[in-house]
Amino acid sequence: MRFFALLLAIVLHAELSFAQSFFLNKGTITEKQATIDILRLNQSSIFDSSNAVISISENQANQLIISNSFQRNLTFQIYKTDDLILSELLKTGASKTIEIPSLTKGVYRYQLKNGIEAQSGVKGLLLVGVKVDFVWRIKELDMDYAKAFLDDKLSNTDYFPERFSINGFIYPQTMQDVKTKVNCKVGDTVDILIFNAGYMPHSMHVHGYHVLITESDSNPNQTGWSKDTFPVQKDRYCFIRLIPDKPGKYPVHDHYMGSVTVEGNYPGGMITMLDVSN
Amino acid sequence: MNFYKIIVLFAVFGVNQVFAQKKVFSFSATMNTIGVLEDANGQPDSMLNWTFGYFNTEIDKQHDVPGPLVEVNLGDTVVIEFYNPSPEGHTIHLHGLDVDQRNDGVPSTSFFVLTGDTASYEFIATKAGTFMYHCHVTTPLHFQMGMYGALIVKNGNSTYNNYGKFNNEHLLFLSEFDRRYHAMDITGIDLRDMRLDYILVNGKTHGQIYRDSNEVLSLKPGDTCLLRVVNATYSINRLTIPNEINCKIIGSDGRKIPADIVTNTIDVYPGERYGLLLTTANVIDSAAIEICYLNMRTQKGTKTEYIPINEYAFVAPPEKKNIEDNDTVKTDITSRIGIKPLLVYPNPTMRFIIIEDFEQETKFSILDLNGKCWLKGELGKSKRLDLGALPDGIYILSTSHQNTLILKE
Ligand SMILES: [Cu+2]
Ligand SMILES: [Cu+2]
Numbered sequence A: 001m002r003f004f005a006l007l008l009a010i011v012l013h014a015e016l017s018f019a020q021s022f023f024l025n026k027g028t029i030t031e032k033q034a035t036i037d038i039l040r041l042n043q044s045s046i047f048d049s050s051n052a053v054i055s056i057s058e059n060q061a062n063q064l065i066i067s068n069s070f071q072r073n074l075t076f077q078i079y080k081t082d083d084l085i086l087s088e089l090l091k092t093g094a095s096k097t098i099e100i101p102s103l104t105k106g107v108y109r110y111q112l113k114n115g116i117e118a119q120s121g122v123k124g125l126l127l128v129g130v131k132v133d134f135v136w137r138i139k140e141l142d143m144d145y146a147k148a149f150l151d152d153k154l155s156n157t158d159y160f161p162e163r164f165s166i167n168g169f170i171y172p173q174t175m176q177d178v179k180t181k182v183n184c185k186v187g188d189t190v191d192i193l194i195f196n197a198g199y200m201p202h203s204m205h206v207h208g209y210h211v212l213i214t215e216s217d218s219n220p221n222q223t224g225w226s227k228d229t230f231p232v233q234k235d236r237y238c239f240i241r242l243i244p245d246k247p248g249k250y251p252v253h254d255h256y257m258g259s260v261t262v263e264g265n266y267p268g269g270m271i272t273m274l275d276v277s278n
Numbered sequence B: 001m002n003f004y005k006i007i008v009l010f011a012v013f014g015v016n017q018v019f020a021q022k023k024v025f026s027f028s029a030t031m032n033t034i035g036v037l038e039d040a041n042g043q044p045d046s047m048l049n050w051t052f053g054y055f056n057t058e059i060d061k062q063h064d065v066p067g068p069l070v071e072v073n074l075g076d077t078v079v080i081e082f083y084n085p086s087p088e089g090h091t092i093h094l095h096g097l098d099v100d101q102r103n104d105g106v107p108s109t110s111f112f113v114l115t116g117d118t119a120s121y122e123f124i125a126t127k128a129g130t131f132m133y134h135c136h137v138t139t140p141l142h143f144q145m146g147m148y149g150a151l152i153v154k155n156g157n158s159t160y161n162n163y164g165k166f167n168n169e170h171l172l173f174l175s176e177f178d179r180r181y182h183a184m185d186i187t188g189i190d191l192r193d194m195r196l197d198y199i200l201v202n203g204k205t206h207g208q209i210y211r212d213s214n215e216v217l218s219l220k221p222g223d224t225c226l227l228r229v230v231n232a233t234y235s236i237n238r239l240t241i242p243n244e245i246n247c248k249i250i251g252s253d254g255r256k257i258p259a260d261i262v263t264n265t266i267d268v269y270p271g272e273r274y275g276l277l278l279t280t281a282n283v284i285d286s287a288a289i290e291i292c293y294l295n296m297r298t299q300k301g302t303k304t305e306y307i308p309i310n311e312y313a314f315v316a317p318p319e320k321k322n323i324e325d326n327d328t329v330k331t332d333i334t335s336r337i338g339i340k341p342l343l344v345y346p347n348p349t350m351r352f353i354i355i356e357d358f359e360q361e362t363k364f365s366i367l368d369l370n371g372k373c374w375l376k377g378e379l380g381k382s383k384r385l386d387l388g389a390l391p392d393g394i395y396i397l398s399t400s401h402q403n404t405l406i407l408k409e
Helices: A002-017 A141-148 B003-013 B141-147 B333-337
Strands: A020-031 A034-042 A054-055 A061-066 A073-078 A083-090 A094-100 A106-112 A123-128 A134-141 A165-166 A180-187 A188-195 A203-206 A211-216 A229-232 A239-240 A250-254 A271-277 B022-036 B044-054 B072-073 B077-083 B094-095 B120-126 B131-132 B148-153 B168-177 B198-201 B225-232 B235-240 B247-253 B254-262 B265-268 B272-281 B285-297 B301-309 B343-345 B351-356 B362-368 B373-379 B382-386 B395-400 B404-409
Touching: A020 A054, A034 A141, A054 B044, A073 A094, A083 A094, A106 A188, A106 B003, A123 A134, A134 A141, A180 A188, A188 A229, A229 A239, A271 B351, B022 B072, B044 B141, B072 B077, B094 B351, B131 B141, B131 B225, B131 B272, B148 B225, B168 B235, B168 B285, B198 B285, B225 B235, B225 B265
Parallel strands: A020 A061, A054 A123, A134 A188, A180 A271, B022 B077, B072 B148, B168 B225
Antiparallel strands: A020 A034, A061 A094, A073 A083, A073 A106, A106 A123, A134 A165, A188 A239, A203 A229, A203 A250, A211 A239, A250 A271, B022 B044, B077 B120, B094 B131, B131 B148, B168 B198, B225 B272, B235 B265, B235 B285, B247 B254, B247 B272, B285 B301, B343 B351, B351 B382, B362 B373, B362 B395, B395 B404
């Protein structure tokens, strides 16, 4: 029995150490009759407009295999807050195996190198041993920045994003996604990780309840505060805990009102919902 | 209320609790209130605003931005009756009060208050602190137009249950105007595009603040002042408190924070509220709290306003130039929708209007409804017209590519 348990452990361990494959895919999005190509890191070779969440185990080495089908070489990086963990060149048209060193439990992010490449919007979560009920990746997209990336130059306009999303969904799409809309019951403890994968801060407002900020690298001062509105800085995250005391449907949205629009109309963009039943 | 309930109330809310009451506020909405701000040159600038105000015959004319302060005591049952005679639907969202879904003021999950409708919002004020209310219909627009106000739940002279006693309090309800929205015609406006023309402090700008003794913060040695800050803006509000003042953050969003934070710089994000306790050991005779608005998209400072301390005739330093030219924000909203309308503001006006023509030089004339021409000439990129000689009424501003109605009042 012991032997089998050991064998099972070895097999499981071997599986966990297996490399995970990701693809830098180019795809087309449309806004106000304008279309543009954007690059995203996906789990398959089929384009998806939201960047994948990479999840690995803590305290052990991991491998990522990333295929770069974009027409230029790119630099893939992993950060913990402001600390660069690794930086790897991804040659155009090639796959690269990246050895990720053993990391302690926590929230990390991957992105393309700051500057021209970062304008691509390839930026996402690397979760190391993190278990949480919901993950909200909030993000915006400025088509001029995406265009500047394609043209291999820096945008010379002020940042003025057109699309605001949560987990890649623009309200009301957010209402259709079970990982973005929160369905729960009165008295449940719901932990939500909010990560800002965009280039500007957002001020998230929760209707119906105050939430406890259990951890924040966005605004560390606010750890332990009970809030109904709180900023999430770019590249940063916070964990919030919701324990609903009453049933109801309550929106959660950015209180920076530019973000709750789609194509210049309200409502849209960075809005999701808490749906609490008895 | 029976004896036991009173005991329970005392136990829950502490000794400061005055007897909980039912407080009823009767509000109405307008979409045609003219407000006058002071521009950077000290000149009046009239704005078309949408507002909440008391629905009450005598003080009905006092509709203004922000809406009336709703001040109640901890434990009160608060009722806001809302009559909407204006041409569009509105709601009242009770921001931060954790009310039930029916009273949340979101049209899709609560209800709309359409033209001619009367509704009532009700909740029990269970937490002391600083909150706000605002319309939640097409929120970016109705919020920009001025449909908001402060809501304060008091617990005597304590901030949170017997904590943070103060002898003096001051409210900074911070909002902002993009003057393009406060003109009569907002066709083609892109709701993502909010520019900062005016910082409003309790609805006032520039000299309206410095000349109003209510807006001067009073702080003497021995005082403890509770400064309540509400961010009802599209910007980060960076407060810088003078060094001779000891400033402690004690609460936020209607809750005590776990450990006080001593700091003289506080960033307040859209929708957040902060409670600050101010004390000083020195006599302060010339100082001001600086409020800088940082653009959310660029995180750069744009405009700055000052709250004088203990000083009635405050003179603000000259406007900081070149921190960020507000006009460098992309101005191609019009090209996005394929037309280039004239900007005409303020409209309605009492005297002056400014016409901005993005396209080219063009001829204009101002006609009354009988077709009589009162003024004509050439428009450049920008033109200021004096309508002082014209009788009050409706006029047509006619150019080669656009007719705009102007209301002179
Ligand atoms: Cu409204
Ligand atoms: Cu709000």
